[in-house]
């Protein structure tokens with residue numbers, strides 16, 4: 001057989017073989033065998049030396065064409081096989097849109113955090129600063145600076161966790177008043193602050209007592225602040241938290257660091273004052289303690305009580321939340337039970 005026919009036969013056989021190959025590895029192997037140095041085409045080209053010099057260029061050109069065509073066939077097959085692999089992958093990865101979805105569980109801020117954020121926003125809007133204080137506090141700030149000397153009977157109002165003679169777990173947020181008064185520069189303007197945070201008392205936990213709860217302290221000191229300013233501030237707060245129709249009333253009370261001192265009631269938001277179980281049929285609910293800052297507190301902090309004065313209040317976010325949402329056990333706030341907490345999805 002002459003070389004040309006050999007080449008034609010090589011082409012016919014291998015072209016069919018290439019088209020029948022089913023995977024890329026086999027295809028690659030065929031390419032090496034067919035077109036490599038030890039392959040049949042090289043073999044044929046080697047035989048050219050026996051040809052007539054006039055024949056050589058023609059046969060050479062033909063051999064190269066066959067080589068190119070086979071290479072082309074291999075490329076084409078490679079492309080087809082690669083495409084098939086991609087198509088198979090795509091088919092396997094189709095999404096079944098009829099499958100049920102996985103619910104996305106999103107958390108929500110703790111209800112107490114929500115209430116405190118809301119109260120903070122209210123006061124920030126009125127120009128108050130928000131100031132933090134330590135939970136492990138000095139007896140000095142928790143009591144003495146607040147007109148409660150050592151061994152004074154008023155200490156019994158707050159059963160306290162003492163760490164040693166000097167240190168305790170703060171039983172109220174009022175020490176932040178004393179700390180702030182000490183450093184505030186009144187030549188730069190009045191003092192308007194709130195201080196939200198945790199407080200601790202040696203109470204046995206039950207539905208209405210917790211050894212740990214929250215308070216938001218408020219303090220305003222300037223010249224010419226009166227009890228009417230206190231009342232107006234607390235009325236605006238009560239209406240913000242409990243609804244625009246609320247009224248408040250002040251009843252005389254006692255705190256060592258305020259004089260006069262008051263207990264503040266808000267008109268019942270459930271029965272609107274008519275009388276119901278929530279307000280114990282009185283039409284009023286006690287919500288916080290407040291008063292005009294005692295001169296001893298101002299003087300102890302180095303503030304001239306003959307020039308400056310003002311009001312302070314302390315409210316309990318736990319109690320606010322219990323009233324607002326009809327929660328009857330304060331312990332619910334601290335047990336981390338998702339079934340309870342997830343009821344208070346934040347609006348908006």
Ligand code: PHE
Nearest residue numbers: 172174255289290312313314
């Ligand atoms: N600190 C007081 C308490 O815990 C509340 C209070 C604060 C009262 C400020 C008057 C003024 O009972």
